[in-house]
Amino acid sequence: MTVTPLEALPIDELRERSSTKWRRYPADVLPLFVAETDFPLAPAITARLARAVELGDTGYTPPDPGIRDAFVGFARRRFAWEVEPHRVRTTCDVMMGVVELLRLVTKPGDRVVVTPPVYPPFYDGAPEAGCEIERVPLIETEAGWELDLAGIDAAFAGGATAMLLCNPHNPTGTAHTQESLAALAEIAERHGAHIISDEIHSPLTQPDVEFTPFLAASDAAARVGFAVTSASKAFNLAGLKCALMVTASDRMTALVDSLPEEVEWRTGLFGAIAGVAAFAPESDVWLDSLLAALDENRRLLADLLAEHVPGARYRIPDAGYLAWVDLTALGWGDNPAVKILRDAKVALHFGPMFGVEGNGHVRINIGCSPDVLRHAIERIGKLVAAPDPAAATAP
Structure with missing residues (x-):
């Protein structure tokens, strides 16, 4: 078509x-x-935000604004990824989610792996959580950019306790393969480390490329990982402030559920309203x-x-x-x-x-x-x- x-x-x-x-x-x-x-915004987003303004619907975000179910449907349609709604929790934006998750699984002074060249706020987010940065650069091959799995293994063996994954990667636009992500998960699990995957660019994966959500890469990935994502990049909603923290195992879900209630209160109501419209089937044609x-x-x-x-x-x-x-x-x-x-x-x-x-x-x-x-x-x-x-x- x-x-x-x-x-x-x-x-x-x-x-x-x-x-x-x-x-x-x-x-x-x-x-x-x-x-x-x-x-221009997707028509469904424009309509729902306009109606919210007409109604004066500018108050606090409710515990369940509908975006969990909307994202579950989106993930199923676009990525063939089955997400359970109770494993989705909202917050203000992706980097806020990253920092809060780091605080859950690290202690002050821990080292966190990043894979440069990489999204600049990663360099600020880890210190905000009290951690130090350990750099393991991407490898450029004839085929494209790849994670340096051996380098990451060495970093975890040397004491790093977590990694910030960018999937797809910013700035190279690389959609990491299922094989690479599964191998990463096995490395992390062997060393008792955690992976926090920033997947904000995932809706923008081209149709001729397969996007693999980190949590769906393997059973090990579900055990060691978190995903943080949002409609904000694909649908141009950054100013409306709504991100999702997603898990795929009971232990990781319990960790996210232990976060202070204030983390979820920071979600913007307009961000949630717009996110529901963005993730709805009616916005697929626009995307x-x-x-x-x-x-x-x-x-x-x-x-x-x-x-x-x-x-x-x-x-x-x-x-x-x-x-x-x-x-x-x-x-x-x-x-x-x-x-x-x-x-x-x-x-x-x-x-x-x-x-x-x-x-x-x-x-x-x-x-x-x-x-x-x-x-x-x-x-x-x-x-x-x-x-x-x-x-x-x-x-």
Whole structure:
């Protein structure tokens, strides 16, 4: 079945938005940095939020706003993953869930494995929970990015007690394989460690790629793991504040149930209302259209970089709307996004924020119209042959 790609809003309308993406930089800058998209909301979300405003439904979030059952249905339809509703609990956002879960399974001073280049808040979340970071970088092979299972095994053998998994991985867009995740779970169980899997990008996995929820990877994964997810990335709801903590075994469920009630009270009512609409079957067509648009853009970016930014290295991602691009060959320093912002007026995410493995890299948000993406890369391309003004004035 042919799916019509979703169309982004016109840029003049987007500039009326008050979110970070459109207010962080002046109007002459094209913003392709923070993880917000430029598409209209799914109609079901718009309708339910509008009705809530009409009703003045702006109070406290109830214990069961319906999002557990909605997510159970979504997981079954999209991932063939059977989730039991009583194993789902809400909180404010994914990183809040990550921190609270770390506090459950670690003690102050414990080491937590991260796999750079990786989502920058991981570097803050672990210390917030009183832990130290242990870095085990991804391995880049000819086939793509992979977890360094031997390195993770060594880290756990050396005393690390937990790991923050990004699945699909941000910024590379890698959907880790079932085999890799099952092996990771066995390693963790052998060492008595826990895995907290951030799966916020999972709804954005392309149809030609299989997404494996960590908790469904194996029986061991269910015993050692937690998943934290949200509708916020796929459906552009970050400001509404609702995330889900999911478990798949009685022991792990009991741990989450032991969290203070306040953790759940932090859930935003509008986030829950919007999440129910996002995870409902009526929003599947919208999501499929979004994925079609992102598929076009992830391939368009490859063509644009080849034409305008020769030397750039880019792997088409499995999931998401974030593209990880290596610009080291251009000689623009460890943080090329600084030059690009200054000289091309295009805002990209700073590569070094993802770890030292991000030196020379940028992360590009492709959740926009093809015209905006094309304009941005053309601007960057003009810098490739142009002399660097800063170099001309250097002593």
